[in-house]
Amino acid sequence: MTSTMAVLLPKGERSPRAMAWGRFARNPLAMAGALALLLVVGLAVFVPILFTIDPNAIDLKAVRQPPSSAHPLGTDSSGRDVLSRLVSGAQVSLSVGFAAAAIAVCVGALVGAIAGWFGGKTDAIVSRVIDVFLSVPTVLVVIVVAGILGPSVPMLVGIIAGLAWPASARIARGVVLGLKEQEFIQAAKVSGSRSGFIIRRHLLPGVLPPVTVAATLLVSEAILLESALSFLGAGVRPPQASWGNMLTEAQSLTVLSSMPWLWLPPGIMIALTVLCAMAVGDGIRDAIDPKRNT
Amino acid sequence: MGSLASRLASSVLVFVMIAMGLFLLVRLAPGDPVDMMIPPETVGADREAYVEAMRDRLGLDQPLPTQFALWFGALLRGDLGYSYANGQPVGQLLFDRLGPTLLLTGTALVVGLLIAIPIGVLTAVRRDTPADYGITSVSVLAIAVPSFFLAMLAIYVFSLQLRVLPSSGMHSSGRTDLPDLLAHMLLPVGILALAIAAPFIRYVRSGMLEELSKDYVRAVVAKGASPSRTLIHAFRNSLISLVTVLALYIPVVLAGAVVLEQVFSWPGMGQLAISSLTTRDYPVIIGFGLYVAALVLISNLVADMLYSVVDPRVRVGR
Amino acid sequence: MTAQALLEIEGLCVGVGKANESLRILRDVSLDVDKGELVGVVGESGSGKSMTALSILGLLPPALDITDGAIMFDGSELTSVSSAEMRRIRGMRISMIFQDPMTTLDPVMRVGKQIEEAYLIHHPRHSRQVARARAARVLGLVGVPDVARRMRQYPHEWSGGMRQRAVIAMALVNEPELVIADEPTTALDATIQAQVLEVLRTAQRDLGVAIMLITHDLGVVAQYADRVVVMYAGQVVESATTEELFADSRHPYTAALIESRPGRAVPGSTLSAIPGQPPSLAELPPGCPFAARCQAPFKSERCFTEETVLAPSRDGRLSACHFRDVSGVFA
Numbered sequence: 029m030t031s032t033m034a035v036l037l038p039k040g041e042r043s044p045r046a047m048a049w050g051r052f053a054r055n056p057l058a059m060a061g062a063l064a065l066l067l068v069v070g071l072a073v074f075v076p077i078l079f080t081i082d083p084n085a086i087d088l089k090a091v092r093q094p095p096s097s098a099h100p101l102g103t104d105s106s107g108r109d110v111l112s113r114l115v116s117g118a119q120v121s122l123s124v125g126f127a128a129a130a131i132a133v134c135v136g137a138l139v140g141a142i143a144g145w146f147g148g149k150t151d152a153i154v155s156r157v158i159d160v161f162l163s164v165p166t167v168l169v170v171i172v173v174a175g176i177l178g179p180s181v182p183m184l185v186g187i188i189a190g191l192a193w194p195a196s197a198r199i200a201r202g203v204v205l206g207l208k209e210q211e212f213i214q215a216a217k218v219s220g221s222r223s224g225f226i227i228r229r230h231l232l233p234g235v236l237p238p239v240t241v242a243a244t245l246l247v248s249e250a251i252l253l254e255s256a257l258s259f260l261g262a263g264v265r266p267p268q269a270s271w272g273n274m275l276t277e278a279q280s281l282t283v284l285s286s287m288p289w290l291w292l293p294p295g296i297m298i299a300l301t302v303l304c305a306m307a308v309g310d311g312i313r314d315a316i317d318p319k320r321n322t
Numbered sequence: 323m324g325s326l327a328s329r330l331a332s333s334v335l336v337f338v339m340i341a342m343g344l345f346l347l348v349r350l351a352p353g354d355p356v357d358m359m360i361p362p363e364t365v366g367a368d369r370e371a372y373v374e375a376m377r378d379r380l381g382l383d384q385p386l387p388t389q390f391a392l393w394f395g396a397l398l399r400g401d402l403g404y405s406y407a408n409g410q411p412v413g414q415l416l417f418d419r420l421g422p423t424l425l426l427t428g429t430a431l432v433v434g435l436l437i438a439i440p441i442g443v444l445t446a447v448r449r450d451t452p453a454d455y456g457i458t459s460v461s462v463l464a465i466a467v468p469s470f471f472l473a474m475l476a477i478y479v480f481s482l483q484l485r486v487l488p489s490s491g492m493h494s495s496g497r498t499d500l501p502d503l504l505a506h507m508l509l510p511v512g513i514l515a516l517a518i519a520a521p522f523i524r525y526v527r528s529g530m531l532e533e534l535s536k537d538y539v540r541a542v543v544a545k546g547a548s549p550s551r552t553l554i555h556a557f558r559n560s561l562i563s564l565v566t567v568l569a570l571y572i573p574v575v576l577a578g579a580v581v582l583e584q585v586f587s588w589p590g591m592g593q594l595a596i597s598s599l600t601t602r603d604y605p606v607i608i609g610f611g612l613y614v615a616a617l618v619l620i621s622n623l624v625a626d627m628l629y630s631v632v633d634p635r636v637r638v639g640r
Numbered sequence: 641m642t643a644q645a646l647l648e649i650e651g652l653c654v655g656v657g658k659a660n661e662s663l664r665i666l667r668d669v670s671l672d673v674d675k676g677e678l679v680g681v682v683g684e685s686g687s688g689k690s691m692t693a694l695s696i697l698g699l700l701p702p703a704l705d706i707t708d709g710a711i712m713f714d715g716s717e718l719t720s721v722s723s724a725e726m727r728r729i730r731g732m733r734i735s736m737i738f739q740d741p742m743t744t745l746d747p748v749m750r751v752g753k754q755i756e757e758a759y760l761i762h763h764p765r766h767s768r769q770v771a772r773a774r775a776a777r778v779l780g781l782v783g784v785p786d787v788a789r790r791m792r793q794y795p796h797e798w799s800g801g802m803r804q805r806a807v808i809a810m811a812l813v814n815e816p817e818l819v820i821a822d823e824p825t826t827a828l829d830a831t832i833q834a835q836v837l838e839v840l841r842t843a844q845r846d847l848g849v850a851i852m853l854i855t856h857d858l859g860v861v862a863q864y865a866d867r868v869v870v871m872y873a874g875q876v877v878e879s880a881t882t883e884e885l886f887a888d889s890r891h892p893y894t895a896a897l898i899e900s901r902p903g904r905a906v907p908g909s910t911l912s913a914i915p916g917q918p919p920s921l922a923e924l925p926p927g928c929p930f931a932a933r934c935q936a937p938f939k940s941e942r943c944f945t946e947e948t949v950l951a952p953s954r955d956g957r958l959s960a961c962h963f964r965d966v967s968g969v970f971a
Contacts, residue, residue, distance in 0.1 A: 160336070163570035163622060165577035168614045175599040175607035176347050252468055256581050259470055260596050278474050279585065281489065285482045295471035302466040537743035544697060544738075545758045545810065546731035558748055634748055634794045 051315040058311020065304040072118035083108060083116035084267045095289050102289040105277055113269035114293050120270045124185055124254045129246040131189035136196025137239045141231050143197065144204030154197065161194040166253055174262035184263050188250050196242050200235045207234050237316045244309030248302040255298050271298050329626055333619040340615040341397070344608050345390050403605035407598070412609040416591060422492055423590030427579045429511045434518030442526025443553060446534065457523065464520035469578055473513050473585040480509060490587035510586045517578050525567055529560035562633045569625035573618045645672040646850050647696070647818055652709035654691055654700065663922055665691050665704060669876050670950060671869045673818060678844055678851045680865030682858060686918055688874040689854045693820045697736055698726050714817070732762040735811035739823040741803035745795040751806050752791025755779065758810045778809045782839045801832035805839060812843055819843070820852045825860070837864055858901055862886060870894050873918055873929035876950050879958040888967050890959035892936040928962070938963050
């Protein structure tokens with residue numbers, strides 16, 4: 029079957045990367061996701077510069093007000109403007125998400141590539157570590173550590189990244205193991221290239237595409253983790269706004285039943301941002317390898 | 323993979339290391355570790371004397387490793403210290419809360435799988451049809467929307483607007499009957515089951531798709547097998563990886579339960595952990611941490627064991 | 641060829657997509673298999689021989705469709721038969737043996753049970769004991785030693801050659817009329833190859849089963865086939881009895897194939913290979929698909945312009961070559 033297919037497909041003229049970009053561009057869901065994500069990021073970055081309502085400004089005379097011209101999304105239990113808190117929360121949630129994902133992916137890809145390339149004992153140990161780490165629930169670890177040392181954002185990013193790198197490592201390791209057997213790598217070895225060089229020039233570019241997909245999915249996971257932990261009080265603490273801790277107020281039945289402006293916007297923003305990140309991740313994955321079964 | 327004994331040994335080793343880590347972490351935290359071990363009823367001068375005696379007994383002037391050994395020894399005897407908040411023994415507190423958490427987690431797992439497996443198989447078989455796209459979209463949505471937000475929406479709709487379900491707790495006051503329990507379980511178990519089912523539908527789907535593309539499936543069809551028989555062949559093969567994924571997923575399910583216990587005021591371990599967080603009740607938090615560590619290690623061991631049971635290539639090869 | 645062949649494939653066309661724009665994998669393939677005879681279907685990778693086999697039992701991959709032609713099996717038109725009827729035929733009247741024995745068996749089911757399953761699918765009222773006895777018997781027939789113990793084992797405990805015997809047993813357990821063997825020995829060692837082929841020949845002789853043996857190995861065909869069908873670029877280019885084909889081939893491709901067998905080379909000389917590559921099915925040139933590589937002395941302009949069709953020569957030899965009447969030129 030494979031030889032038949034090879035004989036059927038005409039030769040393409042563009043580079044694989046250009047073709048992948050093309051495929052991504054033609055994927056409506058991925059493009060929509062990417063656009064929306066850019067919008068959210070743009071909002072988080074530019075709105076605070078342009079409109080200066082202090083998200084932490086308490087106004088006890090205007091507690092729990094419904095949306096009005098002064099406060100487009102109303103005010104919370106301390107009279108703070110919900111919209112500006114939403115934007116401020118975007119900054120935090122997005123930063124945590126991107127930072128944790130970036131660290132985890134960089135560390136993971138490197139470790140995975142090294143383990144896969146050198147094999148032997150290194151690989152065995154790394155694989156064991158990967159297996160165990162993959163089942164550790166980040167939420168619970170953060171709760172325990174935050175309970176002892178007190179919640180903090182750097183700790184949050186550190187723990188999320190620290191527990192998420194094995195996933196990228198496993199992907200990178202898989203790619204490297206596959207590439208190791210290929211002829212062009214054997215040729216490089218035989219012609220005397222040093223391991224570091226091979227890893228940098230030949231292996232990492234191959235590792236990059238699937239790891240990028242993992243990175244986008246990691247961003248969405250990190251955002252969900254941060255929001256859940258902030259909601260529980262183990263993440264971002266007030267007065268700093270976060271989409272998660274804005275939802276803590278909604279635990280009161282009064283708020284839940286009659287003040288939708290307090291809890292619907294942050295929840296929707298979380299879902300939206302995560303959906304966009306997932307759409308982009310899926311889009312990249314399909315762009316790289318359109319023949320995938322799933 | 324290594325034999326079961328060596329895996330057990332390394333798990334125990336990791337547990338001890340985690341205990342050490344938690345022990346050291348507490349040393350970094352504000353507060354006096356001795357207070358952990360003393361029942362709060364003792365106050366005043368009595369307490370001073372007690373503290374001195376305790377310090378002596380705990381050997382706090384002794385080197386750190388000895389202190390750890392003493393603490394760990396107490397741990398193995400079931401003595402996890404006393405809660406700052408109410409003076410109860412931590413072990414007892416956690417144990418009392420274990421039941422509700424197990425009930426929530428266990429039921430949600432079963433329900434979640436009962437939903438995920440048939441639907442996952444369906445989407446694999448009816449790949450690229452409207453049904454597939456619809457179900458995949460819904461499950462993606464369920465993954466993207468945070469479970470606690472979904473829970474709030476559910477409470478809004480079912481408890482506040484429609485008034486058909488209770489919004490919190492495990493029982494209405496005074497009642498202990500089953501129907502009341504079930505009514506209280508419906509929302510939390512439902513949301514948790516959904517949170518479990520959503521990713522599992524994707525696992526089942528991709529597992530089935532992978533098996534269905536394999537040669538032996540084509541050979542089974544060539545034997546004249548009906549579609550259902552063919553699916554069973556493929557499913558039994560996909561079970562291998564599915565079962566190990568499931569075992570490794572259990573700690574994550576617990577994490578989901580913790581969040582929902584908070585939203586629904588469900589009296590489980592998770593809710594206790596969160597309240598201890600706000601009150602800086604270290605003994606309880608550490609106890610909780612140790613429970614979690616044990617759970618993770620046990621589920622890893624179970625995953626290993628299951629793998630060798632379900633895959634004859636591993637089992638018979640010994 | 642007798643008047644009522646067991647299997648008659650007539651003008652079979654298979655393509656990607658149903659419209660006129662479809663990419664043709666098989667063009668106008670016609671071949672017959674009579675009761676009890678062994679027909680060898682020969683060709684390079686990509687010649688369409690496997691696709692032909694898969695079409696018979698409706699096992700084409702989802703992207704491919706039969707766009708034209710007929711497949712007659714004992715009076716039934718297989719391309720238009722109901723799926724229930726097709727399931728009755730598969731494994732019971734027509735069985736298939738696939739190429740890779742390492743992946744054809746279900747890895748989590750005991751070997752014996754898989755053969756019993758092949759029987760029970762078509763005899764649902766029979767008991768497990770009957771099925772087990774039948775499975776044991778057919779496993780003995782294909783030469784599996786220590787049957788009782790072996791049946792309880794899993795496929796990974798069997799060697800490649802043994803697994804292929806199990807697959808053949810699975811194909812024979814219901815005593816079908818036709819067995820399609822798609823490169824049954826390609827994945828096996830040379831010594832095992834001979835054994836497996838002998839098993840097939842025994843089945844043919846003792847059970848009267850017709851066999852359609854697909855292979856790229858002319859040697860196998862020479863030794864075992866009653867008749868030979870040669871395929872190239874999705875078309876049948878020649879069809880003849882084994883003796884006729886090897887003594888006097890009527891298509892330059894067949895001749896070149898015969899010539900390129902290592903056995904025919906004079907020691908010390910270079911092996912003769914057919915220069916060039918088979919054409920891409922997406923960019924088939926007009927005229928004869930083999931024209932570019934053909935080394936025949938009588939090759940002409942016609943070969944590059946006029947479409948080739950499988951037709952009889954003046955003395956009844958079936959070939960697609962325009963010069964099918966020219967005999968014995970390339971001995």
